[in-house]
């Protein structure tokens with residue numbers, strides 16, 4: 547299921563995590579050459595991707611919502 551990015555936070559290892567409209571979190575790593583998301587490093591890039599839809603595997607598997615600890 548595709549869900550829009552509504553916000554971001556960083557985890558304890560300072561990786562960026564997108565908060566999706568469904569309440570699930572998803573890492574949005576920039577890890578070339580496999581995962582190429584240079585936009586996640588910059589504030590402007592992240593702002594630009596607000597509303598961008600990511601495929602949420604957690605929705606597909608019916609996982610409970612994620613919460614910030």
Ligand SMILES: [Zn+2]
Pocket residue numbers: 549566568569570602603604605606
């Ligand atoms: Zn979800």
